[in-house]
Amino acid sequence: MEPKNTDLSTTNNHGDFDIEFINVTKHYGDVVALNDTNLKIPRGSFHSLLGPSGCGKTTSLRLIAGFEQPTSGDVRHRGVSMVGIPAYKRPVNMVFQHYAPFPHLNVEENISYGPRQRSPKPPKQELKKLVGEMLELVRLPGFQNRRIWQLSGGQLQRIVLARALINRPAVLLLDEPLAALDRKLRREMQMELQSLQREVGITFVLVTHDQEEALSMSDTISIMRDGGIVQTGTPSELYDTPVDRYVADFVGESNFFSGIVSAADSAQATIQTKTEISLTAPYPEGGKHLTIGQRGAIAVRPEMVLIWPLTHEQPKDIDFSVKGRITNRIYLGHQAEFRVVTDSLGEILARIPKTAEAVTRDLAPGDEILLGWQWNFGLAMPDA
Amino acid sequence: MRFYALLVYLFLYIPIGIIVLFSFNAGRHASELQGFSIKWFGIALSNPFVMEALKTSLIVAGTTALLSSIMGTMAALGLQNVRGIVRMIFDSLIYIAIMIPGIVFGIATLVALATALDFINPMLKNIWPIILGEAPRLKLGLISIISAHTLWTTALATVIIRARVQGMDRSLIEASIDLYATPWRTFYQVTLPQIFPGILAAALLNFTLSFDDFIIAFFVAGGRTTLPIYVFASIRRGITPEINAIATMMLIVSLTLLFTSQGLLRKRK
Ligand SMILES: Nc1ncnc2c1ncn2[C@@H]1O[C@H](COP(=O)(O)OP(=O)(O)O)[C@@H](O)[C@H]1O
Numbered sequence: 303m304e305p306k307n308t309d310l311s312t313t314n315n316h317g318d319f320d321i322e323f324i325n326v327t328k329h330y331g332d333v334v335a336l337n338d339t340n341l342k343i344p345r346g347s348f349h350s351l352l353g354p355s356g357c358g359k360t361t362s363l364r365l366i367a368g369f370e371q372p373t374s375g376d377v378r379h380r381g382v383s384m385v386g387i388p389a390y391k392r393p394v395n396m397v398f399q400h401y402a403p404f405p406h407l408n409v410e411e412n413i414s415y416g417p418r419q420r421s422p423k424p425p426k427q428e429l430k431k432l433v434g435e436m437l438e439l440v441r442l443p444g445f446q447n448r449r450i451w452q453l454s455g456g457q458l459q460r461i462v463l464a465r466a467l468i469n470r471p472a473v474l475l476l477d478e479p480l481a482a483l484d485r486k487l488r489r490e491m492q493m494e495l496q497s498l499q500r501e502v503g504i505t506f507v508l509v510t511h512d513q514e515e516a517l518s519m520s521d522t523i524s525i526m527r528d529g530g531i532v533q534t535g536t537p538s539e540l541y542d543t544p545v546d547r548y549v550a551d552f553v554g555e556s557n558f559f560s561g562i563v564s565a566a567d568s569a570q571a572t573i574q575t576k577t578e579i580s581l582t583a584p585y586p587e588g589g590k591h592l593t594i595g596q597r598g599a600i601a602v603r604p605e606m607v608l609i610w611p612l613t614h615e616q617p618k619d620i621d622f623s624v625k626g627r628i629t630n631r632i633y634l635g636h637q638a639e640f641r642v643v644t645d646s647l648g649e650i651l652a653r654i655p656k657t658a659e660a661v662t663r664d665l666a667p668g669d670e671i672l673l674g675w676q677w678n679f680g681l682a683m684p685d686a
Numbered sequence: 687m688r689f690y691a692l693l694v695y696l697f698l699y700i701p702i703g704i705i706v707l708f709s710f711n712a713g714r715h716a717s718e719l720q721g722f723s724i725k726w727f728g729i730a731l732s733n734p735f736v737m738e739a740l741k742t743s744l745i746v747a748g749t750t751a752l753l754s755s756i757m758g759t760m761a762a763l764g765l766q767n768v769r770g771i772v773r774m775i776f777d778s779l780i781y782i783a784i785m786i787p788g789i790v791f792g793i794a795t796l797v798a799l800a801t802a803l804d805f806i807n808p809m810l811k812n813i814w815p816i817i818l819g820e821a822p823r824l825k826l827g828l829i830s831i832i833s834a835h836t837l838w839t840t841a842l843a844t845v846i847i848r849a850r851v852q853g854m855d856r857s858l859i860e861a862s863i864d865l866y867a868t869p870w871r872t873f874y875q876v877t878l879p880q881i882f883p884g885i886l887a888a889a890l891l892n893f894t895l896s897f898d899d900f901i902i903a904f905f906v907a908g909g910r911t912t913l914p915i916y917v918f919a920s921i922r923r924g925i926t927p928e929i930n931a932i933a934t935m936m937l938i939v940s941l942t943l944l945f946t947s948q949g950l951l952r953k954r955k
């Protein structure tokens with residue numbers, strides 16, 4: 303999860319961005335697949351496009367690859383516009399969702415396909431050596447003469463990776479590359495892709511609808527919705543300061559308390575719930591400011607919520623508490639997860655780390671407890 | 687029920703069986719069996735008229751198969767990007783072309799070719815340079831049979847090849863373009879190998895159709911004699927074991943090509 307490339311704001315030399323979308327809009331007939339989207343992907347980073355099916359992820363990749371042209375706006379590579387340049391002239395390669403290996407060619411011919419299109423063609427010996435190195439890189443040495451139909455899903459995946467990487471592209475595009483693999487293999491390939499990216503230093507742009515996958519592999523992530531990017535940031539930025547409820551919901555879990563904004567300034571807002579409870583929280587960095595009278599929500603991550611027995615005194619720093627009853631308790635190894643039902647705020651999820659177990663050790667479902675959080679650990683946002 | 691099915695099959699295949707049987711008849715009469723022999727095959731194959739007709743038929747069928755599969759491939763690839771009402775019109779026209787009765791096709795192509803020749807020949811005479819001597823007079827013959835057969839079989843080739851084109855994974859083409867292959871290189875490195883079984887199947891099938899065709903050839907052949915036309919002409923002088931042998935050989939060629947073509951179409955993608 304340690305971000306390698308957090309420095310998005312201070313770079314403004316456009317050559318430092320492998321990919322830039324500048325007000326890109328893409329229509330398919332009446333369908334707006336991408337709407338006035340801006341995006342910057344720094345050179346050498348592992349960037350993910352994360353969002354539900356149909357939000358425009360594949361369209362974004364196809365615009366970078368050159369299979370589609372933007373209806374309006376500009377797609378740039380290291381500061382140079384790529385609009386109008388055909389796909390076969392762009393220094394990017396794609397790993398297709400269903401891999402698309404050439405079934406009439408063997409593994410070696412598949413991998414050497416890209417270099418063989420160059421003119422003049424590289425000498426046979428050099429090609430052989432390159433293919434061998436690539437198979438080494440994807441850990442399938444000796445697979446040169448296999449036929450495509452003899453390969454398993456995981457092996458196919460590595461072959462098409464090798465087929466793309468042999469060209470040393472500036473950017474590698476991956477469209478849900480792990481979706482077809484079973485769970486265990488997927489974990490394995492996630493780690494492998496990540497270390498492969500570090501090894502070759504090429505910019506990876508990964509499309510996925512799996513938040514866990516995006517969070518665990520990426521340096522930076524763009525969260526997409528309905529043909530637009532809602533927020534771009536490092537995994538921890540997205541987790542700690544989601545700009546709205548959609549992002550907070552998509553990245554990790556959150557407790558949401560919604561109501562009408564009763565007080566607001568440029569730093570924080572207070573929300574009055576239907577049950578007449580007032581909750582105050584600051585805005586996330588880069589989040590929208592609220593105005594009095596509109597609908598708003600306070601998001602609180604389960605890790606921020608503390609619980610303690612009625613007999614116990616309120617922990618210091620906690621400036622808000624409410625009474626509730628435990629309905630469920632799950633051990634997650636390094637932490638315990640409590641589900642609590644309250645009269646005034648509904649169901650609340652709390653995760654207590656093992657290090658703070660002293661207070662909660664004896665709590666069990668059915669017990670009446672108090673719970674609360676530090677006000678500035680909540681986040682005020684529009685109730686989308 | 688099975689008994690009736692058996693009757694139907696006997697009805698279908700007895701005449702063909704008899705022809706094959708009598709082509710191996712040692713005697714000269716078509717009505718009594720006089721022992722096994724393959725001499726009639728030898729006699730048929732050493733008859734210069736048969737060989738000439740066979741040569742014509744092979745040239746016609748070969749050229750037809752080649753031309754119709756090239757045009758069928760072009761049509762199938764072109765139609766891929768046509769949608770909506772225009773596509774529906776094209777599809778209907780193709781199926782209609784397949785269904786047109788041979789005799790109608792024969793008359794139509796004869797009229798069309800005759801009209802075209804009436805138009806071209808005087809023109810040719812006018813523009814022909816005198817030093818080259820007498821202007822040639824184009825007439826019905828080999829080329830007109832090939833034209834008619836190509837017209838007739840292209841629709842079928844289009845349908846067969848299009849099925850293969852539609853079954854092909856489009857992302858293979860994108861993968862090739864993504865890997866720096868130009869559209870033309872993509873065509874012969876990916877598209878062509880992928881749809882080739884369909885093209886070959888169409889070519890074999892159309893070879894058979896052209897090789898066996900009597901009706902259309904009869905209208906447009908002019909003076910040329912294809913094998914079916916030769917057989918038809920000989921039969922008027924009576925059925926000989928030699929004719930049976932020719933029929934048997936044509937049957938073997940056709941069936942072999944048909945089975946090969948079916949095999950190609952059935953093979954996994
Ligand atoms: N070739 C196309 N023609 C028409 N609509 C398309 C085409 N490709 C994508 N779309 C539409 O554009 C939207 C975005 O699609 P896509 O980029 O594939 O989403 P994702 O990859 O996030 O699932 C969807 O509504 C989809 O139906």
Ligand SMILES: [Mg+2]
Nearest residue numbers: 356359360361
């Ligand atoms: Mg997609």
